[in-house]
Amino acid sequence: MRTLVIASGNAGKIREFQGLLQHLPLNVQAQPQGFDVEETGSTFAANARIKATAVAAMAGSWALADDSGLSVNALGGAPGVHSARYAPTDPERIEKLLGALSNASERHAQFCAALCVAAPDGSVLIEVEGRCDGWITTTPRGDGGFGYDPIFEVSCTGLTFAQMPLTEKKSHGHRGKAFALLEPQLQDLLSAEPR
Incomplete structure (x- = not known):
């Protein structure tokens, strides 16, 4: 069985990917602790x-x-690629973002997830991107998820990611949408391997 290492130290992302990948013939592992890659x-x-x-x-x-x-429209796309480094902790990131939007009437935002599967020789096997539109709430709602989930209300749902069960988050979320694009390509790669 092919091993696929999840290139993240984020426990929430690792759990989410393990759930998304569980039905594929893969030995899914987390990257070794302490291995950090500068983004x-x-x-x-x-x-x-x-x-x-x-x-x-x-x-x-x-x-x-x-x-x-x-990416928040009123903030010119910020925090964007700096989302995880916008402040030291999830609660501080949420507080900082809500503070930056305290007087904003335009609260539209998008979550984006880019996924990449690479081989040990450095070749890129798959690249996909998924997006989810919504807006930033004025206060956190919900106990689930991680990161900005409590303040991101998904368009047409009335719920933040933190209020959604994982199955609903998978269908509406940026990572779930990206995974829906990645999965058939990953299955094709696995099918093409010699047995």
Whole structure:
């Protein structure tokens, strides 16, 4: 069975990907603790590629990397690729973002997830991107999820990601949409492998 290393130290992302990948013939593993890759790209896709190729080379197996983030229209697309570094912790990131939007009437935002699967030789096997439109709430709602989930209300649902069960988040969310594009390509790669 092919090993696929999730190129992330984020426990929430790892759990989410393990759930999304559980039905595929893959041995899904988290990247080794303490292995960090500097995200120097200017786009989500570039950062996913940087992480996937670095982790694949280090692990000697395929690696799946995600770079995702929140882009808020009223903030010129910020926090964007800096979403995870916008402030030190999830509560501080939420507080900072809500503070930046305290007088904003335009609260539209998009979550974007870029996924990349790379091989140990540095080749990129798959790249896809998924988006989810919504807006930033004025206060956090819900106990689930992670990151900005409590303040991102998904268009046409009336719910934040933090209020959604994982199955609903998968169908509406940026990572789920990206995964829906990735999955058939990943299945094709696995089918093409010699048995």
